[in-house]
Amino acid sequence: MDIAKEVDARGMNCPLPILKAKKALAEIESGQLLKVVCTDPGSVRDFQAFCKQTGHGLVEQQSAGDEYTHVLRRR
Numbered sequence: 001m002d003i004a005k006e007v008d009a010r011g012m013n014c015p016l017p018i019l020k021a022k023k024a025l026a027e028i029e030s031g032q033l034l035k036v037v038c039t040d041p042g043s044v045r046d047f048q049a050f051c052k053q054t055g056h057g058l059v060e061q062q063s064a065g066d067e068y069t070h071v072l073r074r075r
Helices: 016-026 043-054
Strands: 003-009 033-038 057-064 067-073
Touching: 003 016, 016 033, 016 043, 016 067, 033 043, 043 057, 043 067
Parallel strands: 003 033
Antiparallel strands: 033 067, 057 067
16 A cells, blocks of 8 residues: 555544544545554544545554554545
């Protein structure tokens, strides 16, 4: 995957990972990918809802230990 930008939101709770992702999405081009790494387990459903509401694509969600990785495609 060709990730255009990565956001480290480890240690942050809702809504900060979403806010950081929103800011980062504004800085990349349409169609490019954003990777967000979180430690908040609630981020899984938060990013699903965020993408559904905003129209950005949710390409992938993974969890490894206490980290959650989300890959979004800017609309």
